Amino acid sequence: MKLVIPGGSGQIGTAVSRHFHNAGHQVVVLTRNPRPVPWRVVAWDGITRGDWFLEIDGADAVLNLAGHTVNCRYHPANRRRILESRVESTRIVGEAIAAARNPPPVWLQAATATLYAHRYDAPNDDVTGIPGGQEPDLPDTWRFSLDVARAWEQACLDARTPHTRKVLLRSAMVMTPDVGGVFATLLRLVRFGLGGQVGDGRQFVSWIHEADFLAALEFLMSHPELSGPINLAAPGPLPYTDFMGALRRAWGMPIGLPATRWMLEIGTFLLRTESELVLKSRRVVPRRLTDAGFQFQFPDWSAAATDLCQSVRRRG
Numbered sequence: 001m002k003l004v005i006p007g008g009s010g011q012i013g014t015a016v017s018r019h020f021h022n023a024g025h026q027v028v029v030l031t032r033n034p035r036p037v038p039w040r041v042v043a044w045d046g047i048t049r050g051d052w053f054l055e056i057d058g059a060d061a062v063l064n065l066a067g068h069t070v071n072c073r074y075h076p077a078n079r080r081r082i083l084e085s086r087v088e089s090t091r092i093v094g095e096a097i098a099a100a101r102n103p104p105p106v107w108l109q110a111a112t113a114t115l116y117a118h119r120y121d122a123p124n125d126d127v128t129g130i131p132g133g134q135e136p137d138l139p140d141t142w143r144f145s146l147d148v149a150r151a152w153e154q155a156c157l158d159a160r161t162p163h164t165r166k167v168l169l170r171s172a173m174v175m176t177p178d179v180g181g182v183f184a185t186l187l188r189l190v191r192f193g194l195g196g197q198v199g200d201g202r203q204f205v206s207w208i209h210e211a212d213f214l215a216a217l218e219f220l221m222s223h224p225e226l227s228g229p230i231n232l233a234a235p236g237p238l239p240y241t242d243f244m245g246a247l248r249r250a251w252g253m254p255i256g257l258p259a260t261r262w263m264l265e266i267g268t269f270l271l272r273t274e275s276e277l278v279l280k281s282r283r284v285v286p287r288r289l290t291d292a293g294f295q296f297q298f299p300d301w302s303a304a305a306t307d308l309c310q311s312v313r314r315r316g
């Protein structure tokens with residue numbers, strides 16, 4: 001199989017490329033900064049057509065992961081980068097697929113579980129979930145993330161690619177043991193003794209283990225009846241306090257100091273990131289995947305956290 005991954009040089013793209021390359025598939029990553037890796041890398045700019053269009057023609061699958069990092073402060077310049085990099089790259093990937101003489105049968109498009117409403121009462125699945133935006137007192141940064149999530153999906157839906165199945169990957173945080181990933185950030189908090197309650201601690205955390213994320217991609221590629229939005233999240237989201245408690249136990253860290261909301265706002269300002277990541281209640285569960293027969297290897301966070309901690313320790 002030939003898999004083309006625009007934006008495949010980052011955290012998720014590296015894990016996906018490694019997985020499919022090691023399984024004997026042909027992986028081609030599209031990047032603005034080509035660097036030597038064990039799989040093929042082709043230059044693109046994420047905005048304009050170029051020789052990279054030829055890579056998409058005849059490919060078996062496209063997985064578009066391109067987008068400016070959301071791990072930054074949401075000032076006007078970064079907001080523009082976050083939004084435009086997603087909408088523009090999705091638009092041009094759509095053009096490449098539309099122009100292909102032999103279009104790929106499936107286009108997996110990164111999207112985000114952030115699209116759903118901040119809620120505690122019930123989980124958001126991909127059939128009945130409530131989109132965010134109507135919650136009272138929604139912080140401006142959260143509203144911005146919702147606008148991005150919607151515009152990103154719309155850019156994919158707008159593409160005229162009648163011979164290609166589109167799948168919108170509404171993914172929760174993907175937990176990999178790799179350096180620089182979101183799990184590494186959470187583990188660093190725990191190791192510094194800061195893995196306690198944040199805010200009121202009731203906000204839900206949705207997550208998915210790397211192994212399940214990769215297996216879900218394979219499942220989606222081989223199930224032509226599945227298209228449109230698909231939640232990629234373990235069936236067991238849990239409140240932040242329980243989530244961090246399980247991670248502390250998995251790592252063997254006895255203490256976890258709490259942080260109030262204002263301490264967190266100062267801390268995230270100093271770290272040049274946004275507090276939305278830990279304060280928004282992301283209660284997102286899979287439904288379409290599990291209804292189609294997908295089985296999670298890591299449905300529960302305790303086992304997933306133990307496995308990830310073991311991988312980090314093995315790596316040293």
Ligand SMILES: NC(=O)c1ccc[n+]([C@@H]2O[C@H](COP(=O)([O-])OP(=O)(O)OC[C@H]3O[C@@H](n4cnc5c(N)ncnc54)[C@H](OP(=O)(O)O)[C@@H]3O)[C@@H](O)[C@H]2O)c1
Pocket residue numbers: 007008009010011012013030031032033045046065066067068069070085089110111112113171172173174175182
């Ligand atoms: N990580 C998660 O848990 C998670 C969860 C839900 C959704 N997502 C989404 O999934 C995608 C991949 O996540 P990730 O964690 O792998 O992100 P990442 O590590 O930040 O990688 C994203 C890639 O996008 C490319 N990129 C950045 N700015 C760009 C621009 N202006 N134009 C074109 N390409 C650009 C970069 O590649 P080059 O610099 O090499 O061109 C980068 O390697 C992202 O869009 C993210 O929002 C991630």
